Amino acid sequence: MKKFEYMILLIFIVIxxxxxAESDSDGKTEITFWHMSPVGSxxxxxxxxxxxxxxxxxxxxxxxxxxFSFWDYxxxxxxxxxxxxxxxxxxHTIDNMVVRAxxxxxxxxxxLIMSDLSDQNIALDQFRQSQxxxxxxxxxxxxxxxxxxxxxxxxxxxxxxxxxxxxxDVPTNWDELHEMARVFDIIDDGDIVRLGFDxxxxxxxxxxxxxxxGEDFFDEDLNPTLTTQTHEDVLEWIVxxxxxxxxxxxxxxxxxxxxxxxxxxxxxxxxxxxxxxGLYRVIEDAGxxxxxxxxxxxxxxxxxxxxxxxxxFSIELYNNQKDEDSKKMASFEFLKYLMSYETQIEFxxxxxxxxxxxxxxxxxxxxxxxLRQILxxxxxxxxxxxxxxxxxxxxxxxxxxxxxxxxxxxTPLQALEAAKAFYLEKKENFEATRS
Amino acid sequence: MKxxxxxxxxxxxxxxxxxxxxxxxxGIIFFGAFPFLASLYLSFTNYNMLSTPTFIGFTNYRILxxxxxxxxxxxxxxxxxxxxxxxxxxxxGVLIALLLNNKVRGMxxxxxxxxxxxxxxxxxxxxxxxxxxxxxxxxxxxxxxxLYKLLGIEPLRWHQAEETSKxxxxxxxxxxxxxxxxxxxxxxxxIPNSLYESAEMDGAGWFKKTLYITxxxxxxxxxxxxxxxxxxxxxxxxxxxxxxxxxxSRSTYYYAYYLFDKMINDQNxxxxxxxxxxxxxxxxxxxxxxxKLNKYVIYLGEES
Numbered sequence: 192m193k194k195f196e197y198m199i200l201l202i203f204i205v206i207x208x209x210x211x212a213e214s215d216s217d218g219k220t221e222i223t224f225w226h227m228s229p230v231g232s233x234x235x236x237x238x239x240x241x242x243x244x245x246x247x248x249x250x251x252x253x254x255x256x257x258x259f260s261f262w263d264y265x266x267x268x269x270x271x272x273x274x275x276x277x278x279x280x281x282x283h284t285i286d287n288m289v290v291r292a293x294x295x296x297x298x299x300x301x302x303l304i305m306s307d308l309s310d311q312n313i314a315l316d317q318f319r320q321s322q323x324x325x326x327x328x329x330x331x332x333x334x335x336x337x338x339x340x341x342x343x344x345x346x347x348x349x350x351x352x353x354x355x356x357x358x359x360d361v362p363t364n365w366d367e368l369h370e371m372a373r374v375f376d377i378i379d380d381g382d383i384v385r386l387g388f389d390x391x392x393x394x395x396x397x398x399x400x401x402x403x404x405g406e407d408f409f410d411e412d413l414n415p416t417l418t419t420q421t422h423e424d425v426l427e428w429i430v431x432x433x434x435x436x437x438x439x440x441x442x443x444x445x446x447x448x449x450x451x452x453x454x455x456x457x458x459x460x461x462x463x464x465x466x467x468x469g470l471y472r473v474i475e476d477a478g479x480x481x482x483x484x485x486x487x488x489x490x491x492x493x494x495x496x497x498x499x500x501x502x503x504f505s506i507e508l509y510n511n512q513k514d515e516d517s518k519k520m521a522s523f524e525f526l527k528y529l530m531s532y533e534t535q536i537e538f539x540x541x542x543x544x545x546x547x548x549x550x551x552x553x554x555x556x557x558x559x560x561x562l563r564q565i566l567x568x569x570x571x572x573x574x575x576x577x578x579x580x581x582x583x584x585x586x587x588x589x590x591x592x593x594x595x596x597x598x599x600x601x602t603p604l605q606a607l608e609a610a611k612a613f614y615l616e617k618k619e620n621f622e623a624t625r626s
Numbered sequence: 627m628k629x630x631x632x633x634x635x636x637x638x639x640x641x642x643x644x645x646x647x648x649x650x651x652x653g654i655i656f657f658g659a660f661p662f663l664a665s666l667y668l669s670f671t672n673y674n675m676l677s678t679p680t681f682i683g684f685t686n687y688r689i690l691x692x693x694x695x696x697x698x699x700x701x702x703x704x705x706x707x708x709x710x711x712x713x714x715x716x717x718x719g720v721l722i723a724l725l726l727n728n729k730v731r732g733m734x735x736x737x738x739x740x741x742x743x744x745x746x747x748x749x750x751x752x753x754x755x756x757x758x759x760x761x762x763x764x765x766x767x768x769x770x771x772x773l774y775k776l777l778g779i780e781p782l783r784w785h786q787a788e789e790t791s792k793x794x795x796x797x798x799x800x801x802x803x804x805x806x807x808x809x810x811x812x813x814x815x816x817i818p819n820s821l822y823e824s825a826e827m828d829g830a831g832w833f834k835k836t837l838y839i840t841x842x843x844x845x846x847x848x849x850x851x852x853x854x855x856x857x858x859x860x861x862x863x864x865x866x867x868x869x870x871x872x873x874x875s876r877s878t879y880y881y882a883y884y885l886f887d888k889m890i891n892d893q894n895x896x897x898x899x900x901x902x903x904x905x906x907x908x909x910x911x912x913x914x915x916x917x918k919l920n921k922y923v924i925y926l927g928e929e930s
Contacts, residue, residue, distance in 0.1 A: 266890065269675065269890070269893075270675075272675075272676065273675035273676055273895075290674070290676060290893075291676060293676075293677070294674075294676030294677045296676055382762065439761065439762070439780075439783065439786075442761075442786060443760070443761060443762035443763070446760060446786075447760070447762070447763055450756065450757060450760065450763075581892070582891060582892060582893055583887075583891035583892070586891070587887055587891050588891070590871075590873075591872075591873065591875065591876050591879075594873055594874060594875070595874075595875050598874060598875070600788065600874070600875055613695075613696075616693065616694070616695065617892075619693065620689045620693055620694065623685055623689060623693075624672040624682055624685055624686065624689070624894075624896065624897070625672060
């Protein structure tokens with residue numbers, strides 16, 4: 192009997208020890224990399240090829256890539272970072288990098304770049320300063336910009352031409368946009384079959400429209416501005432844009448498309464839409480055969496500011512406080528590879544996202560006129576400010592009030608006042624936990 | 627070979643017992659007790675899940691109770707859900723169990739059909755309901771269309787309208803009532819036939835037998851489902867997360883949803899932990915209160 196007990200104990204010990212075993216395989220330093228091209232996704236094979244190419248070129252390093260879908264990725268990476276089990280390299284969002292740098296969970300990239308004397312070192316002059324500024328903490332870089340997201344107006348050229356219009360008629364200001372949108376609407380028995388444009392569809396955001404007026408959501412002290420006349424005017428314009436239809440009609444149209452899992456522009460359900468560079472790939476993948484074009488997002492008037500919300504992904508080296516210098520250096524080698532001219536092009540090809548490398552994207556879009564036009568808008572892209580007391584200020588926090596205004600359960604002013612009170616309460620509570 | 631004494635055998639058996647229970651004991655300590663106690667500590671801290679937690683006393687609790695309007699809104703939404711969903715679930719569960727407690731051909735198929743939704747992913751169920759309740763394309767409004775026309779009213783917008791969103795989610799939740807139905811059914815089948823036979827000899831019909839025999843003898847399982855239902859309903863989250871996103875106008879923004887947002891969106895684990903403990907206390911008080919009622923509502927037979 193004793194033998195049996197010892198046997199079981201031995202099994203436990205062996206299993207336990209094997210879990211703690213050094214992760215190096217074949218004497219190589221193993222590093223983990225999390226990305227957003229999971230098995231079965233469009234870009235999986237290309238992403239695997241990028242990783243394999245690097246692995247084949249290395250004698251001492253092996254990269255283990257793991258892909259998660261965009262929707263699963265964020266919870267997983269955030270939990271992994273907080274539990275100090277983050278991958279050696281991973282994506283995150285550019286705008287809130289400072290929180291992670293401050294918490295000491297990121298490796299200082301400036302130190303690594305400065306101490307690297309190789310020819311393959313990262314050429315920082317190939318990345319936009321506006322993005323690098325967001326990734327700087329205490330004068331040092333703690334992440335690099337992987338993608339350069341931008342938003343533009345997509346328009347269906349075939350629909351334009353069928354109505355006797357051409358590229359010159361693409362709206363450039365809000366009045367023209369409103370006027371032109373009506374031309375493409377199709378209603379059948381009270382149901383919307385096709386919509387010219389809706390300022391809430393795609394990747395159009397309230398703060399995006401607002402920025403074009405020169406106003407911001409927050410002031411310099413991060414207090415919400417919200418109740419100014421400009422805010423009210425912008426929200427009023429959005430709410431009233433399609434006011435010839437009931438909210439029920441609009442919601443049914445939107446939800447029916449959502450339930451069917453179709454992109455309204457790719458499915459030719461709308462004539463124009465504001466969306467990110469990602470829609471270019473969606474249209475391609477959908478096998479759409481119609482002709483379309485892109486243009487800068489229409490401005491409020493001649494005094495409007497050409498700006499769009501330019502969010503993007505950062506790439507970061509996570510410091511799990513395990514004092515593993517070899518992993519850090521190996522991760523940096525892989526980072527250099529990812530940020531190189533060639534890989535940035537391959538990455539754009541794999542994911543459909545515009546990457547941050549200026550020269551690489553310039554060359555990559557050379558024979559892609561629509562994508563080139565989208566790339567032009569990156570220079571007018573601005574990321575949203577990070578608000579520590581409301582990290583989701585533009586999403587979950589604002590959405591309730593925005594929807595209430597769109598539903599007309601609150602007037603634009605009431606919605607803005609309620610939102611302002613909400614943000615101020617949040618700020619007060621945030622400060623109370625830090626005093 | 628030396629014979630083992632009783633004491634030695636006992637010791638050896640105990641060792642084996644602990645050895646086999648070891649993984650579960652370790653699991654309870656590391657994955658149960660430790661997070662449980664850690665969350666209590668975290669509820670008194672400011673913790674963004676990245677930096678070291680800093681102790682701030684009762685500040686999180688004070689803010690939640692006295693300076694957080696959403697906290698009370700989410701709690702009242704949840705209480706509404708509990709008050710309607712739990713009794714409705716019990717009534718429907720008992721009714722279905724009564725129906726399925728008959729000797730009809732193919733009864734096991736019916737029972738399986740009612741239980742089936744419990745083994746389907748709640749995400750898949752939510753999407754299914756989303757289709758069914760869709761105001762302009764959904765099957766439910768299509769069926770109700772003649773009624774709307776008769777009454778001269780606009781079709782209901784179900785989960786899309788503030789006035790009907792909560793009750794719509796409750797209706798959707800009733801889909802899984804088959805889980806409690808199985809428990810009721812099991813207890814119904816435990817009731818001795820002799821009681822029904824005596825009642826029949828006294829002239830009792832189906833209604834009286836149900837009222838005076840079946841239902842009183844089912845009170846332990848009804849009470850069990852009542853307690854479990856309350857605990858589960860206070861944690862309502864998934865349906866709202868998928869179907870309504872907490873809207874419209876935060877009408878389905880339940881307590882657990884707010885807790886989730888505090889942690890994921892606001893990165894405020896300290897506050898989220900405080901909310902978890904407040905929820906635990908609420909549920910604990912209601913459960914203890916419920917258990918006190920035990921002796922008044924549960925029929926334990928004449929001898930007790």
